[in-house]
Structures are given as structure tokens and as C-alpha cells.
Amino acid sequence: MLITRLARPTSVTLRAWPLAVVFFCLYGLLSIANHLAFDTTGYDLGIFEQIVRSYAQFKVPVSELRGPGFVMLGDHFHPILVTLAPLYWFFPSPITLLLAQAALLAVSVVPVTRTAMRLVSPKMGLVIGVAYGLSWGLQTTVDFDFHEVVFAVPLMAFAIERLIRQEWTAAVCWAAPLILVKEDLPLTFAALGGYLVLKGQRRLGGWVAVAGVVSFLVILKILIPAMNPDGEYAFTGNLGQDFSVWDLPGRLVSPDQKLFLLAAVFAPTAFLAVFSPVSLLAVPTLLWRMVSENPSHWSTGFHYGAVLMPIVYLALADTLGNRGLVLPARIRHVVVVICAVTSLAGITAMPLKKVADPAVWQPDPRLATGKRLMEAIPDNATVAATNNLAPQLTDRTTVQLFPHSTTRRTTDAEWVMADTFLSGWPASPEDTAKELRQLRDRNYQLVEEADGFVLLHRTP
Template sequence: MPRKPKRAPGTAAEVRSAPGPALPWGLAAGFFLVYAALSVRLHRRMLTYGYDLGIFEQAVRSYAAGHLPVSALKGPGFRLLGDHFSPVLATLAPFYRLFPSPLTLLAAQAALLAVSVVPLSRWAHQAYGRAAALVVGLGYGASWGIAAAVEFDFHEICFAVALLAFSVTALGNERWRTAAAWAMPLLLVKEDLGATVAVIGAYIAWRGPRRLGLATAAAGMAGTLLEVLVVIPAFNPEHTYAYTGVLTGEDGRSGILTRLLHLPLDLITPQPKATTLVLLLAPVAFMALRSPLTVLALPTLAWRFLSDTPAYWGTVYHYSAVLMPIVFGAFVHCLGRWAPGDSGHDRRTVRAALTISAATSLLLLPQFPLARLADRATWQTPPRAAAAHRLMDRIPDGAAVAASNRLVPQLTSRCTVTLFGFPGIPLTAEWIIVDAQDPMGFPLSAEDEARALREARAAGWHPVAEDGGYVLLRRPPS
């Protein structure tokens, strides 16, 4: 009986074969371990912060106690729904009740970011086989935007990354209702993501059922307006939305229309913006620009690059994580355009794109946070950390504590914690613990923190112990 000829990789028959669950979920499991390992080691080395891990833990701790989120770090009894609209955090409350620790938040973030690998790698497999699934899955999972989010504590955007990965995949496969269903919960993640929901709706109206698309777009814009103009001000002590200056300028005098007129130039200047754009597109061989799905990145890029805050422009922090599923989804979308063909030109085009993508991802990897796992220091806990914990162990559960930024998330699971020396927040804590040897310098300068410590001593807080450069003080009985 004659043997059937072997099929060349990337032919239409292979493209139509459905991937098994092992590869996408295997990649997700591997990245979960990587993300969790980095997050946990940073926390053990006391490199996580009250701003922002401490604030988010106070939010989840509030939900776990059965009430709306408050954060002493933002101010006495400050209601966090008056800062950002992120009720999705309540979904972590059952886990936090079982495991009341900042590590619960870090593990949840690792799981959500890791699961976002699944739809993209599965889609890549369907588009062009196992090689594409590996390149896309590994490149996306190790991408600098995801890595930066893992390194910088915990943020609510980890929910958005997973939702967007599933929504973008559904859009690329023209499963319009599924795409809209995955997009709508973004309204519960953060108030600015309603604009992304609106763009997803506009895309559906353009390429699919118009009524569904227009309804999704309307819900996205209405949701953001309701949250920014009504819900957040209702919870905010100043009855306003505190981040209006992101678009209007810190002085409030530069109007949105004026800034929109300068948008083309503002997208590439100053230089960190251009660098961010290049690094967004480089891991996907710039092919994302050939897919209309790239338009989904515009709302996030617009608010970041129109802002006067330099921290929003660059590649550090967590701000680019929501862009990664979009650009990698657009990349897979482009691959799918060539995949149905069996011509040599189609196969060479896709192989070249995958090769460039894989090579770029490998070149960028050492420059960003996941490379810290290869650093011996990451796996060693500094001796000063033990000294800090010896002092913190002397603080009883339930106490009111004012602490340095890096010490805050070590205490928020069992104490009511404020940031020591923060302007505008009265010092009412019973205990003070400060890193006097190596102050972080944010959000207070080292000089301001040292001055606040001197003032506390002068006001009657007496030293209980000092160890490894850390100082523990207690307020005398009244």
C-alpha cells in the first residue's frame, strides 16, 4: 500500500487542525511559575511597596471583611472607589479570606497574566501550527510589557490583560458575540478601559454585526462617562475625579482639544514615547501594523502620551501590559492571512516573520525584569530583611502603624498601615517603623522622611528598638 506523502509544515491542512490543550496550557503553567517566582522573591527581598501593593491589599482586605474598599494609605477612611473604579478586585476576596497575605494578590496576578497566554498561543496554532504557537506563546509570555507588570507589585490591570487576550482572539476569528462578552467586564477593571470597550464595539460594527457593535461601543463610552463623572466623584472626598489632569495638564489650562491637535507630534516626542512604540512593535516584527486590530491600542496610547506625566510614556511600570495582547493578537491576525495558502511564498513569509519575532524577543529578554530570575541575588534574602522582620514581629496584630514605603506591604495583612510622613495624613499611629539606613526616596524624599522621623521623636514617640538600620518607635500612653 503506497505511503501518503508528508505534508509540509504550514499547509492549509495543518492550519485547520485543532490544537490540543497541552501546549497552550503548558505554556501558561510555565509562565505562572515564572511570574510567581519573580513576584514572591521581590516581596521576600522587601522590594515591593505600599504604593501600590499595600493599597491593593487594603482594598481586597476590605472586600474580604464584607465592606467597600478603603485604604488608610490614601488617607483616613479613604474610599478607594473615589480614586479608581475597580470593583473587579472583589473577586479576590474569597481567596484572601483563606490566605490573608499580599502573596495571594501576587499569585492571582501571576495566574491571570499566565492564562492570557492560552488564547493567543491557541490561535497561533490554528493559524500556522505548533511553531507559531511556540513563538507567539513564548514571545508574548516573556514580553517586556508583561514582565514590567510582574515586577512592579500588583495592579488591577492583570484582569484586563486576560480579558483582552480572549476578546482580541475572538475578534480575529470573527466570533463577535464572544468578543463583546469578554470585553464588557473591562468596565469593572478600571474607568479608562471603557474607551477600549468602545473601540472594540466600533471594530465589531465595522467588520461584523452593526447592531451588536454599536451597542458595545455605546456601553463602553457610557460606562466610562458614568464612572468618571458620577460614581468616582460620589465616593471621592473632594467630589471630583482626581485624574482629570492626565489629559488637561496639571495646571488645568491646556484644553483637550488643543492637546488633540498636537497628537501626531505627541505620539513620538519626547523620545521615551518613540522608544515605547518601537519596543511594542519590534517583538512582532512590526507586522501588527498590517492588522486593523492594532486600533484597539489607541485609547491606552492616547491617554498615556497626551499626559504630562513622564512615568506614563516609557517602558517601566505596568502601563504597557494591556497593549501586549493587542499587538500579539494583531501579529497572529497577520499570520492568518498567509496561512491558508500552500505556496512557497506564503510559507517563507510566515517563517521569516516568526524568525524575526523569536530573535527580537530573545534579544530584548535580558533587558527587562524576567532576566532577574537568572541573577543570583534574586534568590538570596538580604540580612537586613531578617532584621526588619524582627522589629515588625514586635508590633501586635491589629495595631495602627506608620511605615516606610517598602515596609508597608509586609504589614498590611495584619495591621492598619499608613505611609510614614506622608503630607496631609495626620500621624495618629501607635507604632512607627522606618528604614533610616536606606530610605526609598518615594513618594517621600529621603530628607523629608528623616525630618519626619526627627519630628516624631520630638513629639514623644520613643524608640523601642533599632536593628539593621531600621528604627521602631512607639507612641507613649496618653
């Protein structure tokens, strides 16, 4: 019986907490290393710090990086970020957000490992927990700034643990805050309702499914447009101008990167995760990503895979622990070996390997120059900064994105702090240098230029 399988001594599961502490340290070190190396960005760490800073000041969440007075609840719906405000009162720094992210992701290791140890075996469950903590979806999330979806990861993990335990009400309580994390996640909450219906909990499941769908529609059609300056949900364009339901089958398989995404999600579990009904919870996230015309949504980079990881690894544990699905012991061991290999690959080929690289922690004279120039900017000033310098300043100044041509706003900042070596989004080094020259021809005076960093100050 399922209850019997879950009733093993809880002392075994205490191993999950030390594992979570280890991953918190790894995630935190990676995030801090990136930030100290100017490898975090205004889009998105700077934006999220401006949001949390607004909440901490009891203001509407505004981001000047996103646009003049831009209310961010009209961009994405993430009121759960208000819970970070108390931390920010005591530690007003972007590192606060990075460590909060590390903690949220690390805590999710506990229910995944605990469930795997109970359903499979203590040793094999521990391997699954390590593989989960090193999964590409979590590592790429940690490696790319901070994002609100990290709140969804532990919520999903604890909710699914309760689903597997058949503690239906507790599962719903854990999953309900997903509605406050991001506008697409009410559909995942609705999918959880579908899972409950499949398990015979028709009344509860029906109410959850309806609540999820209604919340999704209210957020997308009413709340976000009401706070958006254009009165719309800005990301509908990711579907393309001429999208119809008849395009759906083709969109799901073309281009080939979408099939690679599916393989990347399920291959670390030897595709056994698909045999668990838990994997149904991944459908909403996978569906919107594969229907989108934005290539970033098909990739295994950025933060888009985070919410899928607890679903997939808990689905694997559910499959391996399902006595109704006859799996020879040899197959079970092969699957765990695959997880172990995935873990090794996660150490050697993924972002966490940077933590063990001594060069990452060596002082960089060029970065020291950049920090020295930024120290000349007074607190509470208005600064236009390039993408990599913005999160270095958002904790004590009002930061706009530079070059301003990327945000179609007039340059009105008191200070301009630019890294002319920065390449890629949102502007090339040539475009950055061009706008700096234009500013110097107008009313901005050069304060200092060194090692590719330029500091300008607006003259009266």
C-alpha cells in the first residue's frame, strides 16, 4: 500500500536537509561570484531589486529600468515579491535577492529528496536528490540573475510531495500561492486540479481547476492591462500575429529545438517521468513555451526550466516507487545510474563549475576601476547605466538603462556610468560609444574614463 511505503522512519529523511544546505551554499556562491564579476544585469536583477525596493518603501512596484515610472505589475504579475521586503529593510542589496533565490531553490531539494528516499530507497533517493539539485533547470536559473519563478519551485515541490502522500488539502494549500508568482502559473494550479480529478477527488479537483482558470483570465484580461501603460498584456505578441489553434500541432514540433527541449526535460529521468501522472503538471509550462515564437522560450538556458525540475524528478520518484508498474531491479538501478551521470555532467559542464574555479575569485583590477568610478556617484542620484553596471547601483540610486535609445526615453539622468567593453544586448559597443559622444557634445561633462569605463556628469 502507498501509505505503508511512505511510513518508513523519518530519521532517514533527515539527510535531505544537509543536502539542501550544501546546495544553498553552491547556489549562493555562484550568484555572488557572478555579481562581483559584473556578470549580473539590469535586465533582470536590477529590475527585480527596484521592485523589491519599492515594496520596502511601501510604494507601488516601479522600475525605471523598464521605463519611466513603469508599474511592473502591468508587465508580469508577481505580487509574491512583496514577501522579500522585510529582508530588504535589513539588507538593502541585490545580494539579498540572490541569496533568497538560493534559499528557495535549495529548500525545494528537501521534498524531492525526502520523497525519493521514501518511495525508492534511501541511497537511490539521495542520488535522485543530488541529480535534482544539479539539474540544468536549477543551475541556469541561478546563473541568470534573479527571477520571481523561484518562488514556484519549492511550492511545487512541497505540493507534489503532498499529492503523492494523498494529502489532498495540504497539496492545494501549498500550490495555491502559485497564483501570486507569475501570470501563467494559475494554469499549473488548474492542472493540479486535473490531477486531483484523476485521483478520484472530483469535487476538490474541480474547484481547483476552475479557480486556476478563472484566476488566469482575471490576471491576464483585467489586472495586468489595468496597470500596463498601453492597457494590454505585452507578451501576447510571443504567439505571433496570425496564430490560430490550427497552427498548434506544427508549433509544438517546429523548429527542432522544441523537440530538443522536451528531450532535455525528460531524458535525465530516462523518460520514466512521463509514466507518472505527476508529469501532467508540466503540461501548461511546456505548452506555452513551445507555442511561443520567442526562441529563448525553447532553449535550456535562462530561468524558464526551473518550475519543471521538481515536477520531473518527483514524477521519476513516483514512477520508480509505483508497485503497479513492474520495473525490474536492474532497470531501476540503470535509471539511478543515469541520474548519477547527470549529476557529474552537472558539475563539469554546467554553471556551478565556476564556483570551484580559482580564477573566478581572483581580484580583477579592471573591475576595481569600475567600482571606484561608481563610488563617485552620490546616494539617491539618478544614474543611466549599462546593463552590467545597473545592478551595482540599484540599491542606492535610481537607475535607468543606458544607452537610452534602447528604451526610447530622453536622457535626463544626473550621471551616466557606462562600460564600453560590454557587448550584446541591449546595444553594441559602437552604439554605446556613439551615444556617449553625443552626450559629451551636449551638457554632460567627462568625470573620468579608465579601463573602458566612462563616468559622465550632467552640467547645469
